Amino acid sequence: MNWLSQNLHIVGALLVDHLVLSIVPIALAILVSVPLGWLAARYRRARTPLLTGTGLLYAIPSLPLFIIVAPLIGVPVRSPVTIVVALTLYGVALLVRGAADAFGSVPRETMLAADAMGHAAWARFWRVELPLAGPVLLSSLRVVVVSTVSLVTVGAVVGASSLGTLFTDGFQRGIEASILTGLVLTVVVAFALDAIVVLAGRLAMPWRRAVAT
Amino acid sequence: MIEFASVRKEYPGGSVAVEDFSLTIPSHAVAVLVGSSGCGKTTLLRMVNRMVDPSSGTVSIDGVDVRSMDPVKLRRSIGYVLQAGGLLPHRTIADNVATVPVLEGRSRRQARKDALGLLERVGLDTALADRYPAQLSGGQQQRVGVARALAADPNILLMDEPFGAVDPIVRDQLQTEMRSLQAELGKTIVFVTHDIDEAFALGDEVLVLRKGAEIAQRGTPAEILANPADEFVASFVGAGSARRTLRIREVGGRSVVVDGDDRPTGVLAR
Numbered sequence: 001m002n003w004l005s006q007n008l009h010i011v012g013a014l015l016v017d018h019l020v021l022s023i024v025p026i027a028l029a030i031l032v033s034v035p036l037g038w039l040a041a042r043y044r045r046a047r048t049p050l051l052t053g054t055g056l057l058y059a060i061p062s063l064p065l066f067i068i069v070a071p072l073i074g075v076p077v078r079s080p081v082t083i084v085v086a087l088t089l090y091g092v093a094l095l096v097r098g099a100a101d102a103f104g105s106v107p108r109e110t111m112l113a114a115d116a117m118g119h120a121a122w123a124r125f126w127r128v129e130l131p132l133a134g135p136v137l138l139s140s141l142r143v144v145v146v147s148t149v150s151l152v153t154v155g156a157v158v159g160a161s162s163l164g165t166l167f168t169d170g171f172q173r174g175i176e177a178s179i180l181t182g183l184v185l186t187v188v189v190a191f192a193l194d195a196i197v198v199l200a201g202r203l204a205m206p207w208r209r210a211v212a213t
Numbered sequence: 214m215i216e217f218a219s220v221r222k223e224y225p226g227g228s229v230a231v232e233d234f235s236l237t238i239p240s241h242a243v244a245v246l247v248g249s250s251g252c253g254k255t256t257l258l259r260m261v262n263r264m265v266d267p268s269s270g271t272v273s274i275d276g277v278d279v280r281s282m283d284p285v286k287l288r289r290s291i292g293y294v295l296q297a298g299g300l301l302p303h304r305t306i307a308d309n310v311a312t313v314p315v316l317e318g319r320s321r322r323q324a325r326k327d328a329l330g331l332l333e334r335v336g337l338d339t340a341l342a343d344r345y346p347a348q349l350s351g352g353q354q355q356r357v358g359v360a361r362a363l364a365a366d367p368n369i370l371l372m373d374e375p376f377g378a379v380d381p382i383v384r385d386q387l388q389t390e391m392r393s394l395q396a397e398l399g400k401t402i403v404f405v406t407h408d409i410d411e412a413f414a415l416g417d418e419v420l421v422l423r424k425g426a427e428i429a430q431r432g433t434p435a436e437i438l439a440n441p442a443d444e445f446v447a448s449f450v451g452a453g454s455a456r457r458t459l460r461i462r463e464v465g466g467r468s469v470v471v472d473g474d475d476r477p478t479g480v481l482a483r
């Protein structure tokens with residue numbers, strides 16, 4: 001506790017770094033995966049290449065991925081951009097399949113009913129397909145949130161600062177309190193972001209609770 | 214007026230849903246298409262609002278080929294009622310009814326207000342307005358489906374086995390209400406069903422279809438019952454069956470109508 005109170009400002013700064021390095025790739029992964037998942041669900045020919053391709057991404061171990069991504073986009077390995085890009089790729093790897101399943105779960109009759117009422121394609125997507133895909137989409141998003149928050153710590157190994165820095169530093173200098181703080185805060189961040197996602201889901205999908213009760 | 218002129222529909226994969234169908238439905242009339250499952254009824258309906266385009270032939274509304282119309286606009290101008298209502302499960306009842314007006318740019322608040330009036334019109338308590346479809350009974354959902362189809366005040370209503378999923382008592386009630394609603398509104402209605410009793414209950418004119426949407430017989434319910442055109446129609450309407458062959462028996466000074474099994478179905482009015 002003593003250590004923590006002396007290093008509060010450092011821990012605070014690392015916490016902010018960690019949040020940024022988590023939230024940005026999660027948001028980017030959603031932006032990329034939702035359209036890809038929609039394509040995979042609606043076009044049979046797009047399905048296999050998209051799902052296999054993005055699935056393979058996840059097979060690449062994280063440390064090598066950071067090291068490969070950096071020269072590809074021309075930034076240093078320890079740059080936050082490297083971490084963001086690599087974690088976005090992981091997020092996409094997990095989320096495209098989830099999004100494909102989510103859009104696949106929208107009942108065909110409901111889409112036909114939407115067409116029959118005169119929804120143009122765009123209106124049907126926003127007003128019908130996306131909300132009804134919501135529940136399934138949300139459950140894979142939760143996996144992405146937790147996995148991203150935990151993967152951010154790996155970035156500390158290549159020098160990108162985050163709560164993971166508390167592990168690497170703590171190990172090097174033999175400060176147990178630092179390691180412990182890093183561990184606890186990472187878990188807390190994961191839980192907190194997950195809780196926010198769940199709460200946002202409840203607010204955005206009020207019909208689910210109404211129907212369940 | 215809706216006109217089908219030598220319409221044919223072959224789906225990709227080669228199944229021919231409609232062989233060669235021609236029919237003119239005058240404005241304000243109710244045409245009931247009745248036939249067993251797979252005979253092409255849904256395909257015919259969907260050709261009116263361009264959810265299906267014919268392989269050949271034309272469908273026109275008031276003399277205008279529907280192919281020359283924008284499908285989205287066309288669909289908004291036609292009410293469509295599906296089995297089990299086809300309601301959007303994530304929208305409240307009021308929002309479901311308000312769907313088309315909102316798509317057309319009406320403010321949500323105004324559209325929801327109008328929706329309440331429509332709910333009353335189809336016999337629903339406006340207290341249901343903020344519920345979700347899954348919280349309603351099948352019969353209530355069906356009424357919401359009708360209210361939604363009426364929301365944009367369309368001239369044409371397409372109804373695809375709308376009462377097929379509700380129990381017989383509710384179905385009778387819905388049919389009765391639909392007749393009185395129609396008496397008031399005078400829409401042009403194409404109503405599709407596989408239930409011959411429903412067809413006879415609702416149609417000014419009934420078309421019995423066989424596979425490929427071939428018209429086996431066309432006429433008023435009375436004409437079809439009195440003179441089925443052929444074996445197929447006779448068996449489809451159940452001509453000769455116990456419930457269609459009624460006789461009169463005198464009981465206590467009244468004429469009781471009994472069916473072929475001697476089960477009373479009513480008394481002759483005096």
Ligand SMILES: Nc1ncnc2c1ncn2[C@@H]1O[C@H](COP(=O)(O)OP(=O)(O)O)[C@@H](O)[C@H]1O
Pocket residue numbers: 224225226228229230248249250251252253254255256257
């Ligand atoms: N989208 C489709 N693709 C291929 N075949 C279809 C399609 N829709 C309907 N059919 C076929 O066309 C025939 C008529 O179908 P439909 O119009 O739905 O009949 P009904 O409504 O009378 O049950 C059926 O044999 C059905 O299998």
Ligand SMILES: [Mg+2]
Pocket residue numbers: 251254255256373
């Ligand atoms: Mg059908």
